[in-house]
Amino acid sequence: MPLAPVAEPPVPHSFSDYLKSFGPSIVIVLTWLGAGDVVDMAVAGSSYGYSLLWVLVLAVFMRFILVSLIGRYHLCNPRGEGVLDGLVRLHRWYGPVLFVGAIVMGHVYEAFLTVGIGEICRNVFGVGDVWMWAVLANATAFVLVLRAYGPLEWTFKVFLGLLSVSFVGSAVWVGFSGTDIVQGLFRFEMPGRQGAFSSVTVALAMIGAVGGSFMNLAYPYFLEEKGWRGPKYLRVQFYDLLLGVVAMVVLNLAVWVLGAELLYPDHHITDLEDLPNLLSGVLGASGRLLFYAGIFAAVYTSILGHAAGLAALGSHAWLRWRTGVQPTSAEYLAHPMYRRIVVWCLVSPLIWTLPGMPDFVTLTLAANSGQVVLLPLLAGGLWWITASSDFIGAEYRTRWWENAILAVLFCLAVYGAIQSARVLFGGLSGL
Numbered sequence: 001m002p003l004a005p006v007a008e009p010p011v012p013h014s015f016s017d018y019l020k021s022f023g024p025s026i027v028i029v030l031t032w033l034g035a036g037d038v039v040d041m042a043v044a045g046s047s048y049g050y051s052l053l054w055v056l057v058l059a060v061f062m063r064f065i066l067v068s069l070i071g072r073y074h075l076c077n078p079r080g081e082g083v084l085d086g087l088v089r090l091h092r093w094y095g096p097v098l099f100v101g102a103i104v105m106g107h108v109y110e111a112f113l114t115v116g117i118g119e120i121c122r123n124v125f126g127v128g129d130v131w132m133w134a135v136l137a138n139a140t141a142f143v144l145v146l147r148a149y150g151p152l153e154w155t156f157k158v159f160l161g162l163l164s165v166s167f168v169g170s171a172v173w174v175g176f177s178g179t180d181i182v183q184g185l186f187r188f189e190m191p192g193r194q195g196a197f198s199s200v201t202v203a204l205a206m207i208g209a210v211g212g213s214f215m216n217l218a219y220p221y222f223l224e225e226k227g228w229r230g231p232k233y234l235r236v237q238f239y240d241l242l243l244g245v246v247a248m249v250v251l252n253l254a255v256w257v258l259g260a261e262l263l264y265p266d267h268h269i270t271d272l273e274d275l276p277n278l279l280s281g282v283l284g285a286s287g288r289l290l291f292y293a294g295i296f297a298a299v300y301t302s303i304l305g306h307a308a309g310l311a312a313l314g315s316h317a318w319l320r321w322r323t324g325v326q327p328t329s330a331e332y333l334a335h336p337m338y339r340r341i342v343v344w345c346l347v348s349p350l351i352w353t354l355p356g357m358p359d360f361v362t363l364t365l366a367a368n369s370g371q372v373v374l375l376p377l378l379a380g381g382l383w384w385i386t387a388s389s390d391f392i393g394a395e396y397r398t399r400w401w402e403n404a405i406l407a408v409l410f411c412l413a414v415y416g417a418i419q420s421a422r423v424l425f426g427g428l429s430g431l
Helices: 017-020 024-032 033-047 051-076 081-092 094-125 130-145 147-176 176-188 197-210 214-226 231-262 276-284 287-323 328-334 336-351 360-387 400-425
Strands: none
Touching: 017 024, 017 214, 017 231, 024 147, 024 214, 024 231, 024 287, 033 051, 033 231, 033 287, 051 081, 051 094, 051 130, 051 176, 051 214, 051 231, 051 360, 051 400, 081 214, 081 287, 081 360, 094 130, 094 287, 094 336, 130 287, 147 214, 147 231, 147 287, 176 231, 197 214, 197 400, 214 287, 214 328, 214 360, 287 336, 328 336, 360 400
């Protein structure tokens, strides 16, 4: 059974103390930085060069603001309640909605991740079927997720090092134009369709994968298991998240560079093998294996983080919904529902690894576009509880400029949800 969170660690005061304390943002960022980011950044770079880089900036900015507020609420609200408890106090239907959301998105997220990890292992080793490798990977993930938080965090730190060497190393090895990157960051344009996916579909998928993930709500559970409770940890939480977001931008940008430099404008991503195979032609077999090591790290850590985070969220939501009272972290981590959701997240998606099912890239883009539909519900609720002194307290409620930013983000969330719904209910006609 998962263990209760550790006792509150000392508050860092020196630079070295901060470095030793960092961790929850590494776990949540590598959970975010999975198949969705790798595919979406490569597709954007291969189809549009650097012209959509500003969407990446917008998406990361959205996420940083929202997740900063999530962290602030978790640490600073006067009741010592979780973000989910605040949302349930706002409206009781958040409990069952978030429970169902954890179950549904647990399957959706893990579907393309499970297919991805199976394809990666099969492509690298050249033996076995996708489903065989997927079963092996998810079985080891099950063991890691049910261990204590400490070993899980260290696993993520090791994989962050592997990701940095793989993605950044590959981008530097290939080479890129700094001027083109800067122009892409500040030239706001939405080019016409070029390649297999329209620019609107690619942009929505990026916002879904980077800026508006349902997994934003998993962040406070990793803070809780780290032992960070109370306003005294607000500073270290902010720097921890800032470090994680910077790492996410660098890794995303590295994959984008590879897509833009190696594939744009004559080639496009249609299969998981496309980019590694092209790297093999440019850098040799070692370049292909180097990049595959990074893809494996990105996908496997996402499998771990989604199972752990959604199990905690789902178990918490279930207890709050069924009992009507605020459970402790020890209660929802030890509840049978936690293990059931872990099993659901790691076993049910295996069906997508069978022959004849949709390919990895299509599953990824469809899932990340689809999750944007949830943005207004989450963005609106988080805005309410962080702006109201009745919820977060007068000292820590959002200031006028934060409310202005959140108003813009909420409008973007509504727009993104409408556009995504059109794509989904139109039979993914934008693909």
